[in-house]
Amino acid sequence: MEFIVCLKVTPHPLDLRMDLHWRKLMREGIEGMLGPADAAALELALELKEHHGGQVTVMSLGVQEIAGVLTRSLGIGVDRIYLFSDPTLEGSDALATARVLAGAIGSNHPRYDLILCGTSSSDAGSSQIGPRLAAHLSLPQFCHVQEVSIIEEEERKIQVQRKIEGGVLWEEGPLPAVLTVPPGLRELRRPSLKGAVLALRRRREDIVLVCGSHWTDPASFGKTHSSLEVLEITPPRPRGYRKIDHKLSAAERFRLLTSGGSSGKKKKERASVIRGKPEEEAAKELLEILEEQNVLGGKSSS
Amino acid sequence: MSSVNELWTLVELYPRGFPRQTSLQLLAKGQELTAKRGGCTLVGIVLSQPGRGDEGVRQAFRHGARKVYLLEHELLGSPQSEVCAALLEELLREQRPQALLVAASPFGRELAARLAGQLNSGLLSHCIDLSWDKAGKLRGRKSILRGEWDSVSAFTPGALPLFTLLPSFLPPPAEVPGKAEGEIVRRVVEHDLIRLPEKRLLRMEERPPGLADLEESEVIVAGGYGLGLAAAFRDIEELARALGGAVGASKKAVDALWIPKVHLVGSSGHTVMPRLYVAIGISGASQHLRGMKAAGTVVAINTDPYAPIFQVADFGIVGDARKVIPVLLSELRGSNSRVKQLIG
Numbered sequence: 001m002e003f004i005v006c007l008k009v010t011p012h013p014l015d016l017r018m019d020l021h022w023r024k025l026m027r028e029g030i031e032g033m034l035g036p037a038d039a040a041a042l043e044l045a046l047e048l049k050e051h052h053g054g055q056v057t058v059m060s061l062g063v064q065e066i067a068g069v070l071t072r073s074l075g076i077g078v079d080r081i082y083l084f085s086d087p088t089l090e091g092s093d094a095l096a097t098a099r100v101l102a103g104a105i106g107s108n109h110p111r112y113d114l115i116l117c118g119t120s121s122s123d124a125g126s127s128q129i130g131p132r133l134a135a136h137l138s139l140p141q142f143c144h145v146q147e148v149s150i151i152e153e154e155e156r157k158i159q160v161q162r163k164i165e166g167g168v169l170w171e172e173g174p175l176p177a178v179l180t181v182p183p184g185l186r187e188l189r190r191p192s193l194k195g196a197v198l199a200l201r202r203r204r205e206d207i208v209l210v211c212g213s214h215w216t217d218p219a220s221f222g223k224t225h226s227s228l229e230v231l232e233i234t235p236p237r238p239r240g241y242r243k244i245d246h247k248l249s250a251a252e253r254f255r256l257l258t259s260g261g262s263s264g265k266k267k268k269e270r271a272s273v274i275r276g277k278p279e280e281e282a283a284k285e286l287l288e289i290l291e292e293q294n295v296l297g298g299k300s301s302s
Numbered sequence: 303m304s305s306v307n308e309l310w311t312l313v314e315l316y317p318r319g320f321p322r323q324t325s326l327q328l329l330a331k332g333q334e335l336t337a338k339r340g341g342c343t344l345v346g347i348v349l350s351q352p353g354r355g356d357e358g359v360r361q362a363f364r365h366g367a368r369k370v371y372l373l374e375h376e377l378l379g380s381p382q383s384e385v386c387a388a389l390l391e392e393l394l395r396e397q398r399p400q401a402l403l404v405a406a407s408p409f410g411r412e413l414a415a416r417l418a419g420q421l422n423s424g425l426l427s428h429c430i431d432l433s434w435d436k437a438g439k440l441r442g443r444k445s446i447l448r449g450e451w452d453s454v455s456a457f458t459p460g461a462l463p464l465f466t467l468l469p470s471f472l473p474p475p476a477e478v479p480g481k482a483e484g485e486i487v488r489r490v491v492e493h494d495l496i497r498l499p500e501k502r503l504l505r506m507e508e509r510p511p512g513l514a515d516l517e518e519s520e521v522i523v524a525g526g527y528g529l530g531l532a533a534a535f536r537d538i539e540e541l542a543r544a545l546g547g548a549v550g551a552s553k554k555a556v557d558a559l560w561i562p563k564v565h566l567v568g569s570s571g572h573t574v575m576p577r578l579y580v581a582i583g584i585s586g587a588s589q590h591l592r593g594m595k596a597a598g599t600v601v602a603i604n605t606d607p608y609a610p611i612f613q614v615a616d617f618g619i620v621g622d623a624r625k626v627i628p629v630l631l632s633e634l635r636g637s638n639s640r641v642k643q644l645i646g
Contacts, residue, residue, distance in 0.1 A: 013569050013592050016447050025447070036570055094415075095424050123447060125573065126427040128415040131383065135419025140384060140499035143412040159504070164381055165322070165407050165518060170504035177499075180412075182517075184563055184571055227424035227461035231454045236445060236596070273618040275607055279625035286601065286619055287633050295578050295599045296545070 001054030001150070002112040003045045005078075006101055006133065007038045009066035010123040023230040024091060025123060031068050036183035037118025043186035044148065044179075045116050046077045052150055054113070055079040059104060061089055061097050067207055074206055075191030075199030081207045082108070093228055094124075098132035104210070105137065112176055114158070119144055119180045130180035140173040143180045150175070305398035308369070309336055312390075312404045312413075313346045317379070317506075319357040321348075324405035326365050326475035328467065331432070332403060333366040333476060339434055342400060345369045347393075349386050351379045352490060363482040365475055374490045380503045383413040388498060389491055391420045394462060401440050403432075406466040408518065414466045425464045426455055428575075430471040440465070448573055449595030470520045470577040470598055514548040516565060520577040521547025524567055524594070527554035528583030528604060529623055535561050537627045538582060544634040550574065550594070552584045568593035582623045586611025 009032040011017075017026040034042070045056050058073060058081045060066065070081050084100055092100065105112060115137075120127040134141035142148075146168065147161040159172045160179070191199060274282045290296050311332045313325045329346060336344045346362030348355045352374040359370045371393060377385045394402065394417075402417075404410040406428050418425035429442035430452075441456040442465050457463040509515070516522065523545060525538040535549070542549045550567040551560070567574055568590040579597035584590060586602070586609055594600070595614050602615035603623050612618050619626055 013448070013589065016450060018447070018451055023453070093424065094427075095418065095422070098419060099422075120573075122569065122573070125448075126415075126425070127411050128418065128425060128427060131412045131415035132419035134384075135387065135416045138499070140501045141412065141416060143383075144408055163408065163515075164506075165409055166515075167506060167508040169380065169506040171501055172504055173499060173501040184566065227458050228426060228455050229458055231441060231456055233446075234452045234454070236449060236452050272616060273602075273607070273612055273620060275620035277621070279619070279621045280629045282619045282621050283626045283629035284633060286617060287630065289617055290578075290599075290601070293599065 001048070001052045001114070003049060003054060003056045004105060004112050004115045005042050005045045005056060005058050006115065006117045006129060007034060007042065007058055007060045007070075008118075008121040008123075008129075009033065009060060009062050009069045010035055010121055013122075016123070018233060020233055023233050027063050027065075029065060030063075032062075032066050033069060034188070035118060035120075035122030037120055037122075037181060039118075039188035040183060040186040041116040041118045041179075041181040042073060042078075043188045044181050045114075046189065047186070048114070048148065048150065049077060052152065057082065057112075059101055060084070061092060061100060064209065067203070067209070070207060071199050071203045072191060072196070073199075074202050075195030075197075076189050079206070082210055083207060084210045086211045094126050094128035094132060095227060098129050098136060101129070102133055102136035105133070113156070114150075114176060115139070115178045117178070117180050119182045127180075130178050134178035137176075137178075139176055139178050141178045141180070142171060142173065144182050145179050146185070148179065305400065307341050308343045308345045308397070308399040310345045310347055310371075310399045310402040311367075312402065312410065313348045313358055313362050313367075313370075314405070314407070314409065315348065315350055315355070315358045319350065319354050321358050321361045321365075322405075322407070323475065324407050324410075324469040324472070326361065327469060327472035328403055328405045329362065329365040329367060330473045330476040331467065333478070334473065335432060335434070335440075339438060343368045345371065345399065347390070347402075348372045349378050349389065350374055351376065359486060360482070363484050364477050366478050367484060369485045369487070372486060372488045374488070377498075380506060381409045382501065382503075383409065383416050384498050384501065386413050387416040387420055390417055393489075394421065398462060401463040401465060404464070404466045405472070406468045410466055414464055418464050421462060421464075423462045423464065424457060425466070426457075427466045429465050429467045430575075432465060432467070439463075445575065445596040448569070448592040449597075468575055470575055514542075514546065516548045516550060516567070516572055516574060519546075519548035521545045521580075522550045522567070522574055522576045522578070522594075522597075523547055523580045523582065524550030524552065524565075524584060525555055525561070525582050525623075526552035526584030526590075527558060528585060528606075529555070529560075530583070532558070532560040534583075534624060534627075537624075537631075540631055541580070541582075541627055541634075544631055545578070545580075547576070547578070550579075552590050553587070581611050581615070582627070584611055585609040586614065 011030045015030045061084045117130040142160045144163045145160045151157045156175045311328045314322045332344045336342045346367035348358040373389045404414045426442040431443040523542040551565040556566045569592045575596045577598040580601045582603045600615045602611040602618040607620045
């Protein structure tokens with residue numbers, strides 16, 4: 001069995017920085033991490049490999065800094081890694097990314113049985129890559145799987161249980177196929193010390209860095225070919241914030257500031273937090289506000 | 303390439319043929335948008351098994367569609383995105399509407415992405431709002447980086463705009479007064495005409511009534527370590543049930559084994575965008591905030607007035623959750639009609 005896992009290494013939540021001028025996420029110099037869905041997809045692939053044998057290949061697009069994160073996966077059972085990293089790929093959206101991956105899978109991997117992706121990445125999270133790959137490669141797709149079993153009779157089949165709106169369903173289909181794995185389905189294993197050392201030793205041969213255009217036409221990728229254009233990036237709508245109460249003691253004001261309280265320069269104050277009232281009264285007041293705001297019964301579109 | 307001045311919305315049907323709530327909401331959004339742009343016709347796309355789409359068509363008209371495409375195919379009895387995408391691809395290539403809107407339900411997401419792949423075009427997913435620009439093109443606003451920023455994007459000229467919209471941010475269904483009828487374009491697609499992967503449905507099970515699913519629900523009640531004891535999660539569940547929502551949890555509550563990990567909201571769990579998020583006994587560590595910051599309305603209940611959760615809350619109570627919840631529950635259950643309204 002040949003398993004391909006398409007992963008996206010995203011900046012650690014604390015490293016998320018926006019380049020407001022170019023309206024894109026800053027990725028340079030950030031090693032990053034795997035999102036929970038991608039980690040679950042990788043773990044599922046490794047489990048399937050243990051049961052059915054074969055190889056797990058990881059494919060990823062990104063800056064070269066992310067190789068460190070991918071290296072670690074060599075220590076837990078991944079056999080080969082392709083990292084597509086080229087300036088022409090910068091700014092690739094889901095359309096371009098899926099085309100690069102589909103092109104690579106088509107040209108480098110004449111034989112594959114199962115392609116696994118996370119349902120969505122932890123940065124852009126547009127949940128598109130899995131179904132797009134399935135479309136490009138004309139494969140069946142099984143999204144949001146809960147359980148997977150591969151049946152190896154004269155004809156190999158896959159049976160999945162997957163979540164749909166309001167229920168679950170069981171489906172069967174031929175291989176190859178595309179699966180998308182939701183976050184939390186599996187916890188990614190950690191490399192043993194031996195595995196980690198081995199990974200470092202293997203990284204030279206088993207991480208294939210693909211740059212340039214020798215494998216496909218780069219003109220159709222990256223920002224130049226994206227059919228979407230980001231027009232503006234704005235802060236989200238403001239939430240209710242609290243003003244510093246000058247009646248508070250100095251110690252309390254300090255505590256408010258260090259806990260991330262507002263600067264006190266903002267003059268507008270919304271009566272958003274009910275305090276100093278008995279719980280019963282507060283609860284009733286809250287419900288009244290919520291009903292007034294139409295958050296409970298009718299739907300507010302704001 | 304010529305394009306028609308139509309705005310298409312996908313109408314998903316329940317197995318028994320009635321449109322899904324999210325699809326009716328999507329039609330309401332479509333009504334808003336077409337009203338702002340002269341000459342633009344709202345079109346509902348109904349996909350169904352042969353002979354089972356009539357109720358869907360009727361409801362689409364009642365909710366504002368002026369024209370309905372009824373696509374019929376044997377395999378549409380179960381949610382198969384491969385079939386739907388194949389049917390829609392053909393129709394979209396032929397007609398080229400102004401845009402196709404799909405609700406970002408679990409099925410809508412995978413269908414729209416597959417369709418975009420087949421059409422080799424862009425897809426703006428998980429939008430929270432759409433509007434027309436001066437040139438008469440649609441642009442979509444979405445929340446990115448787990449609620450840190452909002453971005454507004456548009457399609458480049460010549461592209462076929464596809465959008466998915468988050469149900470939590472759609473208006474309620476709106477029926478139009480008066481006679482509800484319009485043009486019906488019916489297409490029966492023969493089973494063999496489209497090439498499809500051989501997928502077979504083994505069985506389908508509806509989730510037992512009761513608690514909603516974390517990712518689908520428009521209301522989430524989440525509990526944290528501040529609740530003090532595992533048993534308090536039963537109250538959280540009760541409250542979620544009363545509001546017709548799902549149960550969420552913070553990392554610390556999950557680590558304490560008070561509740562299974564599937565309920566975890568935050569950077570190592572689910573990222574959610576419900577209409578209403580009630581955080582009870584959750585202090586609001588940045589990891590948790592990242593999972594829920596983009597929610598519509600955030601309500602926080604916490605004893606600590608300095609808890610960071612209040613920074614992202616719209617409303618809050620500084621007080622003991624164990625005293626607040628019973629009052630909320632009894633108030634919500636207070637009158638039957640009110641409860642019905644809340645759940646409905």
